[in-house]
Amino acid sequence: MSLAAETRRAADGHPVLRTALRAGIVNYTAAARFLEIDGEVDAVATALRRYAEELPAYERDARDVRVRMESGIGSVDPGSNDxxxxxxxxxxxxxxxDRTAIVAMGAVDAAALAAVLQGLNLEEITPAxxxxxxxxxVVIVDRLxxxxxxxxxxxALEAVPIE
Structure with missing residues (x-):
């Protein structure tokens, strides 16, 4: 396997790095060291730079949604109309x-949910x-x-990544 192919495979194994490559926010030398590929760091950095040029640009989309919060949420009987x-x-x-529901209504999909979960993770909020x-x-979190x-x-819904 060529160094370029090995570098691409290694970068694809790290979704955060691949996203950063698409966004153009990578320190290529640091990323080359991080990947620990057998080869010269400068050569791996060059392979990463070339791979980044081939990837589609990282774009974001603001979603048309209405977000509300509802307190007093807890377990209800399965199948309940509530x-x-x-x-x-x-x-x-x-x-x-003792929980709160965050409800976003509008132009949402799995990509929007992924962005929401990532945004919550960055804030160190773990949904139930x-x-x-x-x-x-719908996201259920602790009331506080x-x-x-x-x-x-x-x-998160102001900047949902477009694949």
Missing amino acids: ALIAVGGTSFGPSGG AAAVGDDSI EGANALRAVED
Whole structure:
């Protein structure tokens, strides 16, 4: 396998690096050291630079959505008409519980949910549940994280990556 092919394979094995290559925000020498490919660091850096030139540009799209927050969310009976979200055998809905639902309605899809989850992760917010369906995303978080989660979801939906 050529050094260029090995470099591409290694970069593709690290989605964050591949995204950074597409966005043009990589220190190629540092990335070459990170990949630990058998070869000269400068040669690997050059292969990364050439690979970045071949990748499609990293673009983002603002989604047309309305985001709201609903407090008092907890477990509800599976199949309940009150359920906002059901994942496996667990359903969440209004119940006076200690969680908050962040609901985004509009132009959403799996890519938007991925951006939302990444945004929450950056804020160190771990959702209890999250799902996308039709024209809505629902994310369940601890009540105290509700306001920060709302801002993170709004920010994420302003810049959803386009593949």
